[in-house]
Amino acid sequence: MASRRRYRQLAGWDRKFLWHPFTQMREWEEEDPLIITRARGSYLYDTNGRKYLDGVSSIWLTVHGHRHPVLDRALREQSAKMAHSTLLGLSHPPAIELARELIRIAPRGLTRVFYSDDGSTAMEVALKMAVQYWRQRVPDAGPKRTFLHLQRGYHGDTAGAMSVGGIDLFHRRFRPLLFPTITAEPPYCYRCPFKLTFPSCRMACLDPIQQILKRRHRDIAGLVIEPLVQAAAGMITAPPGYLARLRRLCTKYKVLLIADEVATGFGRTGRMFACEHEGVTPDLMAVSKGLTGGYLPLAATLTTEKIYRAFLGRYDEWKTFFHGHSYTGNPLGCAVALANLDVFRRERTLAQLQPKVKALSRLLRPLDDLAHVGDVRQRGFMVGIELVRDRHAKFSYPLKQRIGHRVVMEARRRGLFLRPLGNVIVLMPPLTVTLRELSRMVRIVRESIRAVTDGSKKLKVKSKK
Numbered sequence: 001m002a003s004r005r006r007y008r009q010l011a012g013w014d015r016k017f018l019w020h021p022f023t024q025m026r027e028w029e030e031e032d033p034l035i036i037t038r039a040r041g042s043y044l045y046d047t048n049g050r051k052y053l054d055g056v057s058s059i060w061l062t063v064h065g066h067r068h069p070v071l072d073r074a075l076r077e078q079s080a081k082m083a084h085s086t087l088l089g090l091s092h093p094p095a096i097e098l099a100r101e102l103i104r105i106a107p108r109g110l111t112r113v114f115y116s117d118d119g120s121t122a123m124e125v126a127l128k129m130a131v132q133y134w135r136q137r138v139p140d141a142g143p144k145r146t147f148l149h150l151q152r153g154y155h156g157d158t159a160g161a162m163s164v165g166g167i168d169l170f171h172r173r174f175r176p177l178l179f180p181t182i183t184a185e186p187p188y189c190y191r192c193p194f195k196l197t198f199p200s201c202r203m204a205c206l207d208p209i210q211q212i213l214k215r216r217h218r219d220i221a222g223l224v225i226e227p228l229v230q231a232a233a234g235m236i237t238a239p240p241g242y243l244a245r246l247r248r249l250c251t252k253y254k255v256l257l258i259a260d261e262v263a264t265g266f267g268r269t270g271r272m273f274a275c276e277h278e279g280v281t282p283d284l285m286a287v288s289k290g291l292t293g294g295y296l297p298l299a300a301t302l303t304t305e306k307i308y309r310a311f312l313g314r315y316d317e318w319k320t321f322f323h324g325h326s327y328t329g330n331p332l333g334c335a336v337a338l339a340n341l342d343v344f345r346r347e348r349t350l351a352q353l354q355p356k357v358k359a360l361s362r363l364l365r366p367l368d369d370l371a372h373v374g375d376v377r378q379r380g381f382m383v384g385i386e387l388v389r390d391r392h393a394k395f396s397y398p399l400k401q402r403i404g405h406r407v408v409m410e411a412r413r414r415g416l417f418l419r420p421l422g423n424v425i426v427l428m429p430p431l432t433v434t435l436r437e438l439s440r441m442v443r444i445v446r447e448s449i450r451a452v453t454d455g456s457k458k459l460k461v462k463s464k465k
């Protein structure tokens with residue numbers, strides 16, 4: 001009873017004082033917010049003690065489940081020593097040890113770690129490093145101060161990260177703030193911009209990119225990419241070999257490859273980093289979300305010795321990288337990140353994950369029978385289910401119908417927390433999810449899609465033959 005009163009009080013204060021991210025607050029103010037008070041493993045618990053499967057790893061963060069004892073302990077032990085001390089002019093053990101560990105597991109050739117606080121800042125750092133690198137290393141290589149990136153890409157919400165982003169709904173109105181860039185079509189095979197089919201297309205979408213690089217490499221500092229999966233775009237998966245070919249093009253035209261592994265890093269695609277699937281070493285790599293296992297905000301930009309060395313010089317050559325944030329390399333975050341990586345080893349997380357990735361593919365297969373499921377995309381534990389009004393014509397639902405939102409509200413009633421991307425239902429379970437939990441998640445997703453889109457009639461017809 002006391003908890004009911006407590007809930008009403010909290011909900012009132014939430015509506016009165018809080019402004020939630022990516023949220024239409026008028027709508028929010030009319031609803032009863034779900035307030036989460038604790039979490040464990042794959043579950044979130046609300047103020048009434050009701051539990052929900054965390055189907056999106058708390059928006060793509062949680063790795064080894066909530067409240068993992070090893071991560072919990074690392075946080076407690078570090079906080080007993082010190083919560084923060086700066087990396088400006090000082091150093092500390094967790095930052096040093098984590099840098100070493102990151103380099104150990106990163107694609108070969110990445111040798112330096114620059115910390116920041118979140119995915120957006122890790123990308124800002126990468127962009128600024130790229131521009132300054134070209135200035136200092138090869139002054140006559142060309143102006144090299146713009147970037148080539150893909151439409152529908154997402155790299156964060158700060159101005160630089162938005163400049164290399166391509167999600168119209170988020171970025172359009174800020175265009176006056178953004179610097180000019182060059183964009184190309186992404187490999188969105190379900191809706192191929194060139195109306196071709198993989199593999200017979202032979203990745204024709206790379207031709208315009210090659211043309212741009214050929215013509216404009218003197219202007220281009222770097223090519224920015226979400227390797228393998230354009231996550232925020234709706235889990236758009238690139239065909240195999242696409243990334244490796246981009247790597248070769250970048251090398252050929254002397255353009256830095258900037259891999260944004262913020263969503264894909266730390267096991268999410270089935271390997272530690274997405275770049276590994278194609279044996280690619282980027283010149284700059286941003287990581288954040290899974291870095292601390294979903295515990296604390298921390299990010300890093302990794303780069304090569306070649307880029308690092310271009311910043312060395314006498315003080316008054318002004319080659320210093322003048323960039324840093326107050327909490328850069330926070331010891332609590334670094335200590336938990338170290339524990340996070342330790343658990344990957346101890347529990348053989350990536351080996352344990354492989355059968356679950358296969359099971360997930362199997363579980364997802366029947367979704368194809370639903371009348372309004374247009375495309376089911378999976379890469380490891382990253383899944384996007386694109387809902388369409390008309391499956392044959394691939395007509396989208398108008399965004400204002402909020403079809404994705406309605407599906408996730410159905411899922412919530414059934415005990416699964418999800419967050420859609422427009423008409424795409426996203427599933428991104430913690431890597432430690434059990435097979436039972438996984439199968440329950442997919443069952444709820446299926447029921448929820450049917451409840452909203454009423455694909456049942458079509459289903460019956462199909463299953464008869």
Ligand SMILES: *Cc1c(COP(=O)(O)O)cnc(C)c1O
Nearest residue numbers: 118119120154155156260262263
């Ligand atoms: C989430 C995300 C970011 C932004 O990270 P924040 O921590 O939210 O700033 C950048 N790139 C990708 C690919 C992401 O998914």
